[in-house]
Amino acid sequence: MEHPILFISVILNWIGLPVPHGPIGATFLEKLTAPYLTYSWMLMAFLFVVPKLTLGKLELVPGTGQNFWEALIGGLMDFFAEHMGREKARVLFPVLATFFIYIVLANMIGLLPGFMSPTSSLNITLAMTIIVWLFHHYLGFRQHGWHYYKHFMGPILLIAPLMMMLELIANFARLISLSMRLFGNIMAKEVLLGVLFTLAGAYFAPLPILCLGVLVSIIQGVVFVLLSVIYCVGAMEHAH
DSSP: OOOSSOHHHHHHHHHTOOOOSSSSOSSHHHHHTOHHHHHHHHHHHHHHHHHHHHHOSOOSSOOHHHHHHHHHHHHHHHHHHHHHOHHHHHHHHHHHHHHHHHHHHHHHHTTSTTOOOGGGSHHHHHHHHHHHHHHHHHHHHHHHGGGGGGGGGOSOGGGHHHHHHHHHHHHHHHHHHHHHHHHHHHHHHHHHHHHHHHHHOSSSTTHHHHHHHHHHHHHHHHHHHHHHHHHHHHHHSOOO
């Protein structure tokens, strides 16, 4: 959901680019400057620039910025290692940690007036889900080769066609469940905040929902990444 005045609209007007009047624009250039894309690019630039500025040169006695990133990265690494083992965590960490940090910040940015959460667009959440879906199948194939596809047929040859159909349905359902869960929760937050700001004012009335929005933003990032971990670990393990 768009706020009445989006911060990005001021920038687009200033540099002479078209400002879409809806979730997506009519022309190709307007589609490229759609709010969910422009805020996503802004967030990616933020994630590239801020670590560079706060980390700088790594020191033996870390400063505040280095302490923050070491605590965050170390905590995430321990979380992944607890659920999949440290060896697998080292392989999956770059992808899953990037998803977690991006999703949490993308969820929270919509709490600021004039901003919107890129994850309130199904295009963003579906794109991330497709990456996870393809990635976990790639891991399964790399780990087991062509035997990976035998996991979809079940233990008994007689019921293999039925098991194959059920497994394929369940597997493709992950694309819907993983993307819609994140999209639905963040869109609901955006809509509720928009209604409260319109009807109850911009000060104290929306404050409880803003606090709840912070909690939802973190939880949804954890849920998305945890399910991604389960899918990847399941693909790499041997079927029983």
